[in-house]
Amino acid sequence: MTRLIVAAGGGGDAVAAAMLDAALYGAEDPAVILTYAWDRLIVDPLPGPRSPADFNGLRQLTPSVYLVPADAEPVAPAGSTLPRLAAELPHSLALIDPRRGAVGIVQQLDELLAELSPESVDLLDVGGDILARGDEPTLKSPLADALTLAACAQLQMPVRLLIAGPGLDGELPAGDLIEALGPIAHTLTAEDVEPIASVLEWHPSEATAMLGAAARGVRGLCEIRDAGLPVPLTDEGPTVHEADLDDALHRNTLSRALVSTSSLEEAEQHSREICGYSEIDYERNKALWLSEQRAVPLDPDNALGELSRFEAEARGRGVTHTTFRRLTESLGLPGSQRQELRALLIANHPDQYTAPLWSIATSS
Known part of the structure; x- marks a missing residue:
């Protein structure tokens, strides 16, 4: 059992x-x-x-x-x-x-x-x-x-x-x-x-x-x-x-x-008809866009500078926390660099790591 x-x-x-x-x-x-x-x-x-x-x-x-x-x-x-x-x-x-x-x-x-x-x-x-x-x-x-x-x-x-x-x-x-x-x-x-x-x-x-x-x-x-x-x-x-x-x-x-669908394609079509879209279509379009982006090494100084800009804007929206996925995409980085960015940010601002989220810095 x-x-x-x-x-x-x-x-x-x-x-x-x-x-x-x-x-x-x-x-x-x-x-x-x-x-x-x-x-x-x-x-x-x-x-x-x-x-x-x-x-x-x-x-x-x-x-x-x-x-x-x-x-x-x-x-x-x-x-x-x-x-x-x-x-x-x-x-x-x-x-x-x-x-x-x-x-x-x-x-x-x-x-x-x-x-x-x-x-x-x-x-x-x-x-x-x-x-x-x-x-x-x-x-x-x-x-x-x-x-x-x-x-x-x-x-x-x-x-x-x-x-x-x-x-x-x-x-x-x-x-x-x-x-x-x-x-x-x-x-x-x-x-x-x-x-x-x-x-x-x-x-x-x-x-x-x-x-x-x-x-x-x-x-x-x-x-x-x-x-x-x-x-x-x-x-x-x-x-x-x-x-x-x-x-x-x-x-x-x-x-x-x-309930009676027998293929994923059939399920997708129902989603398009009822919800107005298929989330897999969105992923297809985004995957195509991502495949055209050129991967470059993570620049620590640039990433930390972009973080400061993002946080200043986020504070204006009343945001107190964010996710590392949100930070990765907001900083224009590919998903493959999420963990590298996470390690960089925690190493430089350990007080802002509210596991497993990132705490937006208060204005100085």
Whole structure:
């Protein structure tokens, strides 16, 4: 007997799943985490989610489900954080393959239920965009969450939907989610963050970084992504709410449309029709633009000067914190230099590192 946690959007949701698993259930007998390999362009130069064919060294668990061990490797030029996560977390990481749409994910889930006989199944989303209707102007990346919701809603076994850090993904304001949120299942603390503290030092997920920071007591206004979205860090940030799965499906127009999809392309088309866009199209366009940029070595003096300029402007916007992804993109650097920039900034201004976020310097 074990537990199964489905990381609704992949990426940072898998990290949050590991944290929440320890917080809710204890450190013994870690859950199996089913997650996408979808790290966006900050890590992976290829748009969209990765499939089993994009890795070497996966271990087949069922006919359509593969585990990602620590020694697995993405096939170049693809990139993925999952092998490193597998090395640093005690959990087994299983790969969601969305190439056959929701129908294929249902098959993967059914095979996992038969193989594992889990005592519970949780569907976890950081931020709450899984509760979106689909027409919200701030919604940017609904597809992954909508697909997992559509699949989990078809299982014969009860699935508990958990929303960690309402509003922290910058997609939907926390206030817009209140009516869809159920009781608080847990409020994360600094102690809960410790099992994944080392992962937060390098993982690019902004929402999970803010979740960890909020659990450690950080409050203020955090600016994220290339667009500079402002996300409040409040006392609601470290809460984990239950939500009704059927109500979420009824609310989520895109997810309902995806229930019978049998390909990722079909799912994308529904997203274009309902939401007005496909986030993978955005990644395709951005990947093309990034491929045309010429990489140059990081200039420390220039980077620190640009940091001062950015912080002065950010203070004018009322920003108190930001992410290293936001800093990297704002300073015009490629994602591959994020860790190098992070090390440079922490070495020069260690007092501004509010792990895992960057604290905007107060004006002198």
